[in-house]
Amino acid sequence: MKRILLLCLTCLLLAALAVLVLDAVVPLFRSRPANTESAGNWGAPYQLREYFSLHGVAESGALNLVAAIYLGYRAFDTLGETIVLVISVAGVLLFTGAR
Amino acid sequence: MAGAIILILILTGIAGVVLVDNLIKKVMSLVILNSAIVILFVWSGSLTGSEAPIMLAGARDIVDPLPQAIMLTDIVIGICVTAVALAIVLRIYERWGTVSRRKLEKLMNENDD
Amino acid sequence: MKESKIVVLVSRKLVPYILLFGLYLISYGHLSPGGGFQGGAVLSSAMLLLCLSRGVAATRRLFRYRAVSAVEITAFALFLAMAAAGTALGVSFLGNFLPLGRIGEVPSSGFILFLNLIIGLEVGAGITLICYSLLQEE
Numbered sequence: 510m511k512r513i514l515l516l517c518l519t520c521l522l523l524a525a526l527a528v529l530v531l532d533a534v535v536p537l538f539r540s541r542p543a544n545t546e547s548a549g550n551w552g553a554p555y556q557l558r559e560y561f562s563l564h565g566v567a568e569s570g571a572l573n574l575v576a577a578i579y580l581g582y583r584a585f586d587t588l589g590e591t592i593v594l595v596i597s598v599a600g601v602l603l604f605t606g607a608r
Numbered sequence: 609m610a611g612a613i614i615l616i617l618i619l620t621g622i623a624g625v626v627l628v629d630n631l632i633k634k635v636m637s638l639v640i641l642n643s644a645i646v647i648l649f650v651w652s653g654s655l656t657g658s659e660a661p662i663m664l665a666g667a668r669d670i671v672d673p674l675p676q677a678i679m680l681t682d683i684v685i686g687i688c689v690t691a692v693a694l695a696i697v698l699r700i701y702e703r704w705g706t707v708s709r710r711k712l713e714k715l716m717n718e719n720d721d
Numbered sequence: 722m723k724e725s726k727i728v729v730l731v732s733r734k735l736v737p738y739i740l741l742f743g744l745y746l747i748s749y750g751h752l753s754p755g756g757g758f759q760g761g762a763v764l765s766s767a768m769l770l771l772c773l774s775r776g777v778a779a780t781r782r783l784f785r786y787r788a789v790s791a792v793e794i795t796a797f798a799l800f801l802a803m804a805a806a807g808t809a810l811g812v813s814f815l816g817n818f819l820p821l822g823r824i825g826e827v828p829s830s831g832f833i834l835f836l837n838l839i840i841g842l843e844v845g846a847g848i849t850l851i852c853y854s855l856l857q858e859e
Binding site for chain 1: 824
Binding site: 687694 | 752753754756758844848851854855
């Protein structure tokens with residue numbers, strides 16, 4: 510059983526090394542709209558980036574767009590994360606004998 | 609190139625959790641796996657731009673800020689899971705006296721009989 | 722764990738600056754890279770430095786267990802209160818009900834600054850409690 514697992518992992522590792530070599534040898538050309546204000550190219554995967562760079566500062570008032578997202582647009586995920594933190598602290602205190 | 613490095617890190621994490629004998633090293637492999645997933649999401653979001661997403665004067669070609677905001681939560685959840693896992697390993701050590709998986713299996717089987 | 726005088730002396734000099742840097746990261750979270758989670762992690766790393774150099778008992782005499790626990794629970798309750806205040810004042814749940822000031826200064830984007838402070842205190846206190854529990858010697 511362990512031998513099959515090691516064989517699969519070795520195959521995947523060799524595949525990863527092959528991708529590494531090919532990525533260094535064959536450069537990928539990717540075309541993207543450079544100027545966000547004049548290019549109306551709102552197709553995926555650039556639509557969220559263009560929306561946030563055009564409307565993010567005015568709607569939330571923060572220059573840091575990441576802070577505007579996780580405290581403005583998606584603050585509910587931050588609420589869930591604080592709940593996870595409080596519960597995990599309670600779990601650690603339970604397991605190590607709180608005094 | 610970055611994708612291959614991320615794949616190698618994920619494989620290291622999975623191999624560490626399955627194949628290593630020491631329990632604390634298994635927890636370390638979990639941390640490596642978590643960090644590899646965070647790097648995967650942030651890298652795949654960075655392919656659409658070239659500057660940091662802080663809208664100072666004259667910032668035009670910014671990176672996608674949404675994966676970074678979601679990965680902030682993911683890092684803290686990784687810390688919470690690691691803390692609870694280490695507390696469980698501490699209790700296992702206090703009860704059985706060893707942190708090795710094979711010796712634990714032997715001791716638990718002898719305790720059941 | 723045997724105490725080393727160099728480590729104790731250097732950590733006593735460094736801890737106030739680490740705490741100050743953590744507060745800077747929290748309060749400038751909406752203008753430059755940083756925010757609640759990052760500043761809270763730096764705050765808790767200062768506590769971890771104290772625990773590793775002087776021992777948990779000496780650190781608990783300085784930052785009492787009940788005070789740190791009260792800070793974490795109060796921060797969580799304040800977060801929920803600000804979320805519910807959004808519903809009470811007409812905007813959505815977790816909606817921005819404070820006025821947005823001049824963009825680019827510290828007291829701007831009112832709601833986001835307060836939430837950053839609350840989250841920074843909560844994450845710092847939570848990870849400090851985890852350190853107190855896991856590094857105990859008895």
